[in-house]
Amino acid sequence: MQTGDYSDFKTDLLDQVAELRAHIRSGTHTGTTSGKAQSLVQGNVVILPADWANDFLLFCQNNPVACPLIGVSQTGDPMLPGLGRDLDIRTDIPEYQIFRNGERAETATDIRDVWRNDFVTFVLGCSFSFEDALVRAGLSIRNVEQGQNVSMYRSNIATQSAGRFHGDMVVSMRPFKAADAIRAIQITTRLPKAHGAPVHIGDPALIGINDIHIPDFGDAVTIGRDEIPVFWACGVTPQVALENARPQIAITHVPGKMLLTERLNEELAVL
Structure with a gap:
């Protein structure tokens, strides 16, 4: 340009x-x-x-x-x-x-x-910033497609406490087919100020999410049978820390x- x-x-x-x-x-x-x-x-x-x-x-x-x-x-x-x-x-x-x-x-x-x-x-x-980079790379973002808020969940991934603030991480989820998930990792790794690379891929139960179809914040989105849920750290995490502090x-x-x-x-x- x-x-x-x-x-x-x-x-x-x-x-x-x-x-x-x-x-x-x-x-x-x-x-x-x-x-x-x-x-x-x-x-x-x-x-x-x-x-x-x-x-x-x-x-x-x-x-x-x-x-x-x-x-x-x-x-x-x-x-x-x-x-x-x-x-x-x-x-x-x-x-x-x-x-x-x-x-x-x-x-x-x-x-x-x-x-x-x-x-x-x-x-x-915010992860909404990296959504733009993913779209420009030709990837489909389900919550954007469906006109929904992104799905966000309370996880069991611990944060490092500081003074009066502590609590587990909140994560956002976007589903991708395997090849697209790899591409999404490559793209978001370059954007650490938008949470960077995912913190988890695959089975949501491994990070304490019992039902992926019932997010704690935001909206549920469609997840295809051939798609993998990909989870990024989320800026709602401080809200959990506020509840605790x-x-x-x-x-x-x-x-x-x-x-x-x-x-x-x-x-x-x-x-």
């Missing part, structure tokens, strides 16, 4: 994400962001009071596959200029989950009324409803 063509390509993408973010901010788009804003990085979000931030930062550093950190705000600042122009974390996620003492207390499409001056926002990489208040995205950034996926790739 020539320099001028690349510039035009990115401008078009930024215009698209700005339009979609406007719909999110107005509350007219509250659904999943899977398959949206292709080629741009999507992010999981965790918002915590500042006196919990150091523990959570260490949890991310201890678990870079499940919690690949791509952005941290200044205390009390809802803007994230490194990830997008005019990006306001209080309004720019399709749906928020508000935790109170570790319980999923309520959801909202706007958190301006609960925002605090001591909040710190963490943005973590029980801060008085914490805010996340609702699983599958991500923050759309203005960073290109390829900017975070390992060449």
Whole structure:
């Protein structure tokens, strides 16, 4: 791609994400962001009071596959200029989950009324970013095909605790035929900030999943008889850690409803 063509390509993408973010901010788009804003990085979000931030930062550093950190705000600042122009974390996620003492207390499409001056926002990489790379390589993504949220499960894969944060990993699943599964591994390995290579392939019972047709988060998708379930670490993992740590208040995205950034996926790739 020539320099001028690349510039035009990115401008078009930024215009698209700005339009979609406007719909999110107005509350007219509250659904999943899977398959949206292709080629741009999507992010999981965790918002915590500042006196919990150091523990959570260490949890991310201890678990870079499940919690690949791509952005941290200044205390009390809802803007994230490194990830997008005019990006306001209080309004720019399709749906928020508000935790109170570790319980999923309520959801909202706007958190301006609960925002605090001591909040710190963490943005973590998301597997929706690598879905774009898989599609561009000619692979079929079942949840995108079916217009569904991705299937996500609580596993028995332990994370490394940090301070008050601990818990098992959440994984996302996409089914592939064997040859396509190998290709998917090769592609996602280059994208560590989008969870990188899978953490498990095949029998879900081996990682503590009793019924693959009943995900803990997201939607069930069709799995063909000739397909293998492939599991990646998932950015919902911190939500399990929040349940265990029980801060008085914490805010996340609702699983599958991500923050759309203005960073290109390829900017975070390992060449």
